[in-house]
Every structure is written in structure tokens, then in C-alpha cells.
Amino acid sequence: MLVGEYTGIKVQEAKPLKRTKLPLLGHGVIYSELEKKVMSRSGIKAMAEGDVKILGGWPSPFVMRPRIALNIKSVGYKFLEEKVGVKSDLLIKSNPVYKKIPVLIHGDKPICESLVIVQYIDETWSSGPSILPSDAYDRATARFWAAYIDDKWVPALSGITKAQGEEAEAEAVKQLLVGTALLEEAFQKCSKGNAFFGGDSIGYLDIALGSFLGWLRVAELNGLTILNAEKTPGLVGWAENFCADSAVKEVIPETGKLAEFAKMIFAKTKAPPSTWFNK
Template sequence: MAGKEDLKLLGLQVSPFVIRVCMALNMKGVSYDYVEEDLFNKSELLLKLNPVHKKVPVLIHNGKPICESLVILQYVDELFDGRSILPTDPYVRATARFWAAYIEDKLCPAWMGIVKAKAEEERAEKVKETLAAIEHVEVAFAQCSNGNAFFGGDSIGYLDIVLGSFLFWFEAVRRMYGLEIINTSKTPLLAAWAEQFGGSVEAKKVVPEADKAVQYANKLHAAATLATELVSSQ
């Protein structure tokens, strides 16, 4: 098993994708060095190790980079001993991967679109997409949990990490725009799950407060406004 000197994680405190990796490494009991990146001024190391997307997270193992959070989760699960993160049963594992891809491809860009939208019409459209997607995830929870507290059964697993990493941003969206993405009326199962996940030891170790996400969103808006002003003044 790799020691602390073998692992380094390039990340960002408010990135849900980085939080996924931190949670997985902690669940495996693995030590690693963490390097905070400034995505407004990306390091040469980040640009060198992830030249395709130029994004975090990047896990560096023995000098070799692994990029993209879902890929890293599987890598960590296969590499290190300890409790399994992905389901061990082939069918359940395939189902979990399907829903993880759905969350990544549909839910993620929708709620991020709410934060990034510059016009109210655009934001309203992203709200519709987000609420439609989360209702599908409510159905997924009913299918995958088998009546247990988490997607992964009675303890946190792969899908819990994938979706749970967004929860503090969902709270940020509520504070900024008054939108409850997960609520007890339309998604009661996910509402109960979110409370369990948020109170777990695994989440408390790495998930930041929603205020951090609000602050970062405001920083993004300020940067976007400045960029627009610079373009219009040319």
C-alpha cells in the first residue's frame, strides 16, 4: 500500500469533485499530501498533469497523475485495502455506475447552470432541469437503497459520495436563490438521506460550510462581470 510520500492531491476546498476524492481516501484510511489550487491562477503543475481539462482534482500516485473524480474513486477503491466504495456485486455495481453517470451528465450541469446563469430566463430553465433530474435521482435512491439509510446500504458508498459532495452547494443555491433542490415534499427519501449523510463522520471531515460555496459563487460572478466589462470596453 502506498504511503503518504506516494500520494498528493491537487484540489480546491469548494470543489465537490475534490471532496469526493478526499472522502474516498479518508474512508480507506490513506494518508496524502493536499495542495490547494487557485483556479483563477492555475499552477504549472496542474496544467502539466491535466493538460486536457486543466481542472481539479488530480491525484498524483508515485508521480503519475489520475484525473476526473469518478475515475479517481474507482482507482482508489481498487488500489487500497479497506471497505469497498463501489458495490461488489456486478449488477449493483453497474447500476451505481449508471446513476453516477446520470448525476454527472444531467444533474451536475443543471445546478451549476443555476449558479452561472447571467439572465433570469436562463436560470429558470436550469431550475427546471435541476428539479427534473433530482426527481429521477429520488427514484434511483428507492431502487438502490433497498430501504436502507444510504445508496450503499447501511453505510456510505459510491453513489452517496457522488451525490453527497453536492449538498453544500445545494444549500448555497437555497441561500442565494431560495431554491430547495432536495425537499421533504417532492423528494422525501433524498431529504432523509441528505440529513443522514450530512451528519456522518465521513462528511463532517471534509465537507465545507455552505458559506464557502456562496463566497466562491460571488467570486465567480465578480470575475465574469469584470471579463464582460473588459470585452465591452475594447
């Protein structure tokens, strides 16, 4: 099983709304507040396309995070795909410390680390839907669990591919399931009965965990079910809602394609795909 870091995105322009002409003192058109908002968002998208770039690769859950965030904000961008196992000059220049994807390049400013990028997107394009909670406590809670996902849950997930022998693999699976049970509890508390961790729309914590759902599906193909209706009913419903969202549909990789990618990487490197996951 591979949990990797990458997909080109089709930027769809907003369709012009029907305008209502009303007499003014001079010639002109009066627009409704809704029309003004849509035109403003369209303008942001058009201007941003040449100004915003993401360095990444289509299989990466980490690269998915900023892409989903940009979709939520309706910000267009160029996706510059890195070749597997090759670090481009632009990547090294943009992220000289870690030399890892993803990198968001906004104008001439590089921003690194997936969750840092998501927060930057939320603050920079503040006119769009909020990603981080507005309440200070809820915001701190979301950051806590997002850190848990990256520091504890993700290593447990990738640890399954590194396990040597049945005992080690069983222990790795156990640790992952324990961590997933904690995330189920967190979902029940954070969602407050809504569809997502962040309420009735996708938020920061949803992006942090949801970016790995494609790879959980690959795990299922290999006989490992991590989310199930009996032990994690909340997360099962949440996963369906997350993957069905328009901000996610365009960037979440198809399961079969991910599975083939994992096989290809394993055949090329003769090492567990998790080694590329930590590119």
C-alpha cells in the same frame, strides 16, 4: 450561485489499542485480529501520507469526491491547493489533456477525473471498506447513475447560474427538479431501505451526488430549495446521514464560506461562478 471545484485535511493517527501480553515460547506479544487490522490500517495511513497527493481546491465538489474516498479508506494524503483561475505547472504536467482538477498523484502516477480517481482508490486500497458494490449489477447501476449526475444533473444545476431572464431561469430550475426527482427514485431502488445509495455505508453513488450538497445549501440561501421532505423525502434523510458521516465532515465546506466564495468569484470575473465550476 456557484458550484465550484476544493480543503486541507487533518490526518488523525489511530490511537494505539491496549495490548494483551500472553506467554509465548519466547518473548513477544499476541495481538487480537481487531488490533492487527487497526495497526495495518494505521500503517497504510502513515506510509501513504508522503506518497499520495491531491491537486484541487476546497470549494470543488469534484475534489471532494476523492478526498471522501481516501477518508473512507483511512489513507492519509497531502492536499495541494490550486489557486482559483491559475493552473500550476504541476497541474498541467499531471493532467495535460484536460488541465483540470482534481488530480490524484500516487507516487509518480497521476490519475485524473474525479470518479475515475474514486474507483482507483477503491481498487488500490482494497483492504478498507468497499466503495463500489460487489455485485456486478449493482455496480453497473451505480456507474449509470453517477454518469447521469455528471452528464445531466450537474449541467442542469450550473445552468441556473447561466440563465438569462426569468423565463430561462424558471426552465433551468424545472429541468433540475425533474432530474432530482429521478435521483429520488434511484435512491429508493438502490438503497433498499438503507441509509445510503450503497447500503448501510457511503458508496460510489453517494460520493458522486453527495459532493454537491454544500452547493445545494448555498442554493437554499438564495431561495431555491432542491431537496424537500414532500417531493424528495428519501434524499432529504440521505443528505443528513451523508453530511454527518466522519469521512465527509472534514471536507465538506461550510455553507456561509461557500456563499462568500461565490460572491468573490462573481465580483472578480464579472461572470457567473459556473464558469469556474468548469475549470
